[in-house]
Amino acid sequence: MSNKAPGNKPTQPARGVRRMPQQSLLYDRIVPIALIGMGVFLVIIVVVALGFLLGLIRW
Numbered sequence: 001m002s003n004k005a006p007g008n009k010p011t012q013p014a015r016g017v018r019r020m021p022q023q024s025l026l027y028d029r030i031v032p033i034a035l036i037g038m039g040v041f042l043v044i045i046v047v048v049a050l051g052f053l054l055g056l057i058r059w
Helices: 025-054
Strands: none
Touching: none
């Protein structure tokens, strides 16, 4: 016989609560700047790769 009653919901596992600090330089400035920088770098890589594939940039 199972121990599941019709009205019982399965319990969620306990997890620690982490919140970012209020005046955090890391999350306020550094992380967004790093994400934007990586996005720009990715766009540059894609444009250069397309240039090679389309023959606009010679090897």
